[in-house]
Amino acid sequence: MADAIVVGGGPAGSTCAWKLREAGLDVIVLDRATFPRHKLCAGWVTPETLSDLELDPRDYPLSLMTFDELHLHWKALTVRLKSRQHSIRRFEFDDFLLRRASVRVLQHKVCEIHRDGGDHIVDGEFRARFLVGAGGTACPVYRTLFHDRNPRSSALQTATYEQEFAYDWADPRCHLWFFDDGLPGYAWYVPKANGYINVGLGGMADKLKHQGGHLREYWRRFVDKVRRKDLVSYDNYRPTGYSYYLRGNVDVIRDDNAYIVGDSVGLATRDMCEGIGPAVRSGLLAANAIITGAEYSLAGLSQFTGRGLASQILERKFVGAHRSVPAVL
């Protein structure tokens, strides 16, 4: 028994649980994984997201790097964009946020959800009045209560391939390569504090399918390129893939006392596919709706990456003078 069950302990779920617990609710988080868990993600967070999390980067006790500019590459062109961003390791960050929430966390894969009077029953074992679906792309709350009225659009599906590993990197800058070899998206090199690195690439699944390309082929060319550029010489690549959805017209995000947040809604930004910030923000909004009875609305969420990279691309605030680099999508 609890006041609220949160399914999924990623940034959306842990943020929602944290605020509910602060307001005095008894909260259980159910996650199929045991934390700390691996989460495919470049781990790039904006200052706005850290501010939503009430986290001063100087106080974060784990790996965090700050970049004051980003290096954007498009064909032969490179521009330096002034933009403060941070990199964290999701393996550490998600565990930190979940611990900070100070709620009961149980390792449990949620399969079945029923309603019983005003309560939700999960797998015949857990009962609560409020239910929050924060299970990411495969969220069982979305699947059971929201999918039919809120189907995700295949045109907004991303496909990604990446790896994070211990590496003694020499270049402390963050690099992004757009549309290489016709990739309908971008590739990245994100150094992390304490000797880790994340390299990966992603694009729109529909366009990739239409082009008949597979991410594995783009990946092979990409790791060749970072090797040639003396950025990463690594022989033990084992990349993995993951898919999630960008922001569409999200209509139904609340059904009586059930809410969905983060990737389960499909909230990542349409420009840079940034999902941590929207996950955190939606977790806060859902918690506020539960605590105060306010409307749960995501209408105020920007479709772009905060005051970070994309809005600056759109506003053409480049360090260099070139003005013709388009937004990603």
Ligand SMILES: Cc1cc2nc3c(=O)[nH]c(=O)nc-3n(C[C@H](O)[C@H](O)[C@H](O)COP(=O)(O)OP(=O)(O)OC[C@H]3O[C@@H](n4cnc5c(N)ncnc54)[C@H](O)[C@@H]3O)c2cc1C
């Ligand atoms: C390769 C890649 C790179 C990315 N890079 C960035 C980036 O640099 N910056 C950025 O902002 N965003 C990035 N994103 C997007 C970002 O990772 C997601 O948008 C973000 O993690 C969403 O958070 P969430 O809490 O909604 O879901 P998640 O972090 O996916 O958490 C969902 C949780 O639910 C649990 N769960 C799932 N099903 C069940 C079940 N049946 N029962 C119980 N638990 C369940 C999972 O174990 C998981 O812990 C990237 C994504 C990918 C794939």
